[in-house]
Amino acid sequence: MKRRVVVTGLGCVSPAGNDVPTTWEGLLAGRSAVERMSLLESEGCQCHIGAPVRDFNPEALDCRQDVSRIGRSSQFAIAAALEAVRDAGLKSPDAFRSGAIMGTGIGDASETFHQTQAYLKRGVRGIHPLYVPRVMPNAPAAILSLQFGFKGASFSVSSACASAGHAISQGLRMIQADDLDVALVGGCEESFSTVIYAAAFDAIRALSRRNGDPPAASRPFERDRDGFVLGEGAGVLVLEEAAHALRRNAKIYAEISGAGMTSDAHHMTAPVADGEGAIRAMSLALKEAGEAPEEIQYINAHGTSTPLNDRVESLAIRKVFGRHADSVAVSATKSMIGHLVGASSALGVIATVLSIRQGVVHPTINYVNPDPECDLDYVPNVARRMEVRGALANSFGFGGHCVSLAARRFDKDRGAA
Amino acid sequence: MLTQESVEKKLRAIVCKTLKKKPEEVELTSRFREDLGADSLDLIVILHEVEEEFDVAVPDQQVPKLMTIGDALRYVSEITAS
Numbered sequence: 001m002k003r004r005v006v007v008t009g010l011g012c013v014s015p016a017g018n019d020v021p022t023t024w025e026g027l028l029a030g031r032s033a034v035e036r037m038s039l040l041e042s043e044g045c046q047c048h049i050g051a052p053v054r055d056f057n058p059e060a061l062d063c064r065q066d067v068s069r070i071g072r073s074s075q076f077a078i079a080a081a082l083e084a085v086r087d088a089g090l091k092s093p094d095a096f097r098s099g100a101i102m103g104t105g106i107g108d109a110s111e112t113f114h115q116t117q118a119y120l121k122r123g124v125r126g127i128h129p130l131y132v133p134r135v136m137p138n139a140p141a142a143i144l145s146l147q148f149g150f151k152g153a154s155f156s157v158s159s160a161c162a163s164a165g166h167a168i169s170q171g172l173r174m175i176q177a178d179d180l181d182v183a184l185v186g187g188c189e190e191s192f193s194t195v196i197y198a199a200a201f202d203a204i205r206a207l208s209r210r211n212g213d214p215p216a217a218s219r220p221f222e223r224d225r226d227g228f229v230l231g232e233g234a235g236v237l238v239l240e241e242a243a244h245a246l247r248r249n250a251k252i253y254a255e256i257s258g259a260g261m262t263s264d265a266h267h268m269t270a271p272v273a274d275g276e277g278a279i280r281a282m283s284l285a286l287k288e289a290g291e292a293p294e295e296i297q298y299i300n301a302h303g304t305s306t307p308l309n310d311r312v313e314s315l316a317i318r319k320v321f322g323r324h325a326d327s328v329a330v331s332a333t334k335s336m337i338g339h340l341v342g343a344s345s346a347l348g349v350i351a352t353v354l355s356i357r358q359g360v361v362h363p364t365i366n367y368v369n370p371d372p373e374c375d376l377d378y379v380p381n382v383a384r385r386m387e388v389r390g391a392l393a394n395s396f397g398f399g400g401h402c403v404s405l406a407a408r409r410f411d412k413d414r415g416a417a
Numbered sequence: 418m419l420t421q422e423s424v425e426k427k428l429r430a431i432v433c434k435t436l437k438k439k440p441e442e443v444e445l446t447s448r449f450r451e452d453l454g455a456d457s458l459d460l461i462v463i464l465h466e467v468e469e470e471f472d473v474a475v476p477d478q479q480v481p482k483l484m485t486i487g488d489a490l491r492y493v494s495e496i497t498a499s
Contacts, residue, residue, distance in 0.1 A: 066437065066459075069458065122469075125468060125469075125474065126469070128462075128465060129458070129461040129462050129464075129465050130458070130462060133458075
């Protein structure tokens with residue numbers, strides 16, 4: 001029988017707050033964390049808005065390593081992981097059966113920017129010896145392994161905005177395959193230690209330019225959306241083999257019941273117009289979970305607020321769910337905290353499992369004028385109390401990477417699919 | 418030219434910052450590894466900061482001889498004087 005996987009701990013650092021309770025409270029209240037950013041404005045970007053992490057003090061973290069050895073995105077990761085492990089009440093799991101799999105889109109590549117400047121000023125002697133540990137994309141996984149003494153598999157994955165989705169899927173697979181009993185999974189990204197990422201997403205015309213009204217800029221599925229808002233942060237979940245969690249009487253948020261991973265094989269930055277990759281990802285997740293579309297009440301959408309993503313994702317949901325699509329609540333976390341790139345899916349899955357556990361889904365804010373091409377129930381503007389027994393969480397990345405994760409209320413007597 | 422005193426002050430600042438020590442925890446005779454808990458990466462970072470601060474290049478064969486702030490102080494004073 002297939003080993004089942006549950007979520008027993010949650011942690012995050014986000015534009016809405018530097019822990020899960022604060023972030024979740026902000027999401028349920030429908031509060032925008034988007035603001036005007038003087039850095040972007042003074043540097044001459046067309047987009048002047050973003051959703052930064054605020055009041056984050058890495059020195060205050062109970063980190064076993066010197067935090068100056070890791071970059072800012074890894075610092076977010078360790079903060080989120082400390083919260084998740086504490087939340088899970090995980091004391092000392094078998095080190096050889098515990099691992100860390102993290103996703104990041106760009107990671108701490110900002111270090112390359114800083115070191116390039118040092119090089120231009122002082123030549124090779126200006127290059128800092130900590131450049132490698134700070135910039136290596138596996139740093140977030142490594143720092144978690146070091147922090148908790150986890151000696152099972154640890155590594156990072158990268159698939160742009162689907163990175164955390166792939167990391168969570170990989171943790172699921174490794175526990176299912178009996179390689180691990182416990183996996184810290186999620187993603188991290190920092191976006192504002194230099195202007196270059198915002199400038200780059202701006203150059204590719206992906207960002208909203210609604211500079212006059214930052215809180216209204218991220219408006220997924222709404223008619224007047226004009227691009228995403230760049231965010232940053234980290235989300236970490238403790239995944240655990242179900243029997244392992246039951247044995248230690250852990251609090252179980254939900255079961256991760258399936259993962260669908262596909263590729264569009266179409267374009268470096270645009271989703272395929274008919275949503276084929278997204279459709280197959282959602283279908284595969286449902287198939288693995290052994291669930292019919294009718295058993296899903298909620299979808300945490302990728303919902304970026306770009307004209308193309310939201311149209312294609314809506315179309316894909318309608319194709320997969322048919323008439324039941326009208327009965328599914330779909331909401332976009334990014335409407336409030338912007339796009340956390342490689343961490344975004346971790347925040348989406350955290351919101352999903354909290355919805356299952358607490359019976360409430362957060363809204364999609366800034367929903368004013370419906371777009372005829374996005375015709376689903378997006379939980380406009382106000383959180384909704386509703387029973388969520390089964391859910392999907394989508395993430396799609398530049399490069400055509402598609403991930404859909406299925407989660408459901410954990411029922412220990414339910415046979416594995 | 419840098420005075421001995423100012424070199425020492427800068428060296429102490431580098432060591433305290435890198436090893437997260439308070440000034441009173443650091444003596445001229447404190448050994449980086451044994452007394453101050455530095456690991457290999459810390460030593461390389463200190464070396465880099467020293468090279469940057471004093472605009473010198475420390476040859477690799479010198480490095481094992483620099484075991485305390487006092488050693489570093491003598492070495493830096495010597496090469497900045499010449």
